[in-house]
Amino acid sequence: MEEFVVYILYSQKFDKNYTGFTSNLIERFKSHNELGTKGHTLKFRPWGVIHVEFFSTKSEAMKREKYFKTGIGREFIKNLIYSK
Structure with missing residues (x-):
């Protein structure tokens, strides 16, 4: 099955986060950090995974994923990043 x-990614270098979903986190993470040649995440490398839910x-x-892109979801992400 x-x-x-x-997943939520965070670029400390650029203070940016990115939320997405996938069925293969390892390959998707590689795509965001190494393999991808276009898209939003390309210019904010390197990324680290700061949160995952299954x-x-x-x-x-x-x-x-849609929830994390709402105001309340963005607050949750901000707390993840800045409470460390």
């Missing part, structure tokens, strides 16, 4: 991961369905993962 396929599992889906919602889901059994794609729709659950998409819903959670």
Whole structure:
């Protein structure tokens, strides 16, 4: 059974975060940091994974990713980053 991961990346160098979902976190992380040749995350490398959540369905993962992009979700991310 396929599992889906919602992940939050953080670029300390640029003080930027990125939220996404995937069914293969390792390959997706490599894409963000090394392999990708286009897209938003390219110019803010290097990225570190600061949060992951696992889901059994794609729709659950998409819903959670959408939540992290709301005002309340962004507050959650800000607290993750700045409470360390």
